[in-house]
Amino acid sequence: MSSAGFVIKLGGCVIVTGGNRGIGRAFSYALAKAGANVAIIYRSSPNAPDVADQIQKEFKDVKVKAFKCDVTDFENTLKTFKEIEKELGRVSGLIANAGVSVVKPALDLSTEDFRSVFGVNVLGVFNSARAIAKIWIERGESNCQGSIVITASMSAQIINQAAPNRPLTQVFYNSSKAAVRTLAKGLAAEWAKNHIRVNTVSPGYVKTDQTKELERSIRDHQADNVPLKRFAEPHEITGQALLLLSEQASYMTGGDYLVDGGQLIW
């Protein structure tokens, strides 16, 4: 990534969960551009290997490959991460980005909805972080310098309004993102002695499949409430994550970084 003379160069391999679509796809692209090998984790989208091939074609000096893995399953996640190290080389960072939402009024939410949202957004993030930390720590290096970035959300801090006096009904999503922020702080505290840094990036509204499903009137209302008056493009979220993965961020851990167009000013 290059902006106003500030260049972030990354080495090794970085794993991106949910790296085939939306914000994750932008992360995968930005990482390849910054010189990292990229392992794209996806759950079921059939076009994920094509996404990896497209990025690979553009950046021939790095290796980019898609790996199918459901991050709600720890053993499968650990096995996949070990396979990634064999195929793409030493992993230096992880972006735990896979996430899902269920939009329903609270009275209609089910136990299954809870399992779905918390299963990916909290347990899936924990499984991903635990798998890579296990690999790093068991390698027995006293100073592994690993960096884990988790995609949280500004909605950990605010309940979004769908329209005046009408909340956007996704309380499991909001609370899962609050949970994952605290999870990140706990892991940062626990793994600091191993030189593993853990931070969260909290985007505001971003143009992806997740927000495409909102009715146009709701989207317009929400964009109007953002000080910058628009939703972000996925690539606008990548700079902060790249910084956190880089050596320039060697003293940054346990933090949360908003990339929200100023939304939380209000």
Ligand code: NDP
């Ligand atoms: P998308 O809905 O576009 O993509 C979700 C990604 O997660 C897909 O790649 C999907 O894989 C993957 N995924 C879902 N479940 C699993 C699983 N169990 N195992 C492995 N991969 C899985 O998401 P966005 O790009 O919109 O969001 C990315 C992250 O950013 C999420 O954590 C989201 O909560 C967060 N966020 C999004 C905002 C937005 O406005 N869009 C705002 C703030 C935060 P597959 O394609 O195979 O299904």
